[in-house]
Amino acid sequence: MTKAISVATKTRQIVKKHGGDKSAMIAVLQDIQEAFNYLPKEALKTASKAMKVPFSRVYEAATFYTAFSLKQRGKNIVKICVGTACHVRGAAALQDKFERTLGIKPGETTKDKNFTLETVNCVGACALGPVVVINTDYHGQVTMKKIDKIIDKINEGGA
């Protein structure tokens, strides 16, 4: 996101891309989240006006889906799968490890705004369990040792 473009302008562009149609609301919200990493209040208000959908309806959709975040999130989003298969294969221990290493609980963001920890219920890759998704990368058969490596790699990689 370039700073020159305001939240409102960017949101209007996104709505326009989807034809300004209210049936594309979820897609619009997804694109807004991709652009800003979360759903800013200003973006929701602008989108509601541009799509001619009441603000309360937009906010209903934004709060309904756990995939949407209304809070500002970190640069890297760590999603630990705690679905049945991953749970059986030790997701709880991995979650514990992430919580201790990053010093945050699920739903929280580190002070340096580098990491946000989230738990998800299934990412559809049960054969690879336990699965950890970091941004768009899927890490399968994650172990305690692997976690340190993954975090170190992200920290080195220009964070």
Add this chain to the structure above:
Amino acid sequence: MVNLTVDGKNISVSEGTMLLEAIRGAGIAIPTLCAHEAVSRSGACRLCVVEIKKGNRTRIVTSCLYGAEEGLIVDTKSDRVLNVRRLVMELLLARCPESEVLQKLAKELCVESQARFAADTDKGKCILCRSCVRVCEEIVGVSAIGLFARGSQKTVGTPYNEKSDVCIGCGACVYVCPTGHIEMTSTGDKRKIWGRTFKMQTCTKCGKFFAPVDQLKFISKKTGVPLNELTVCTECR
């Protein structure tokens, strides 16, 4: 006309009539919370359940949403119906133990609060029937409120719990709420609802405060009637 049987009584109703109206028309009482003439039906409270028989099968349906059909056999007092209704009532009571409306209804249905359903303390009197949201959207036309989040976290309110700039303070949501969850206080020239305080208008004839200024402005804008003609209360008009 459609002919059907309700509790052994043959009745005929016009096509498109919902079972709830058909049954009540036959003089049989059905408890409901969310069915209100002002808003569209949603079947949210699920107290209006009845058992219907088509051919050899019977099933439980919400009578407020089920249209009358030719030859349908309806049972409003079968054990199955009463069981389902009792369970629904127990759950409603566990969610809103402080609601007088629910307490009264539970007494009428001989339902007591159950130890197995731990009583909620943080839900207020809201049963999430969405009637207030509907009336705000369908009748008032401002959509100031909604039901946010989901599951056990779901609550009714304004977006971000902030003062709504589209709310006109009409109080339609308070009127339609079956359990009295929504708080509105009117004191003299002020009315407080959804965290916002509205200035009330005095009637130019009798001098009583009768409606929020914002509501009159909204009506004026919608209907094209000049604002000064709306400043007379309904009693003096």
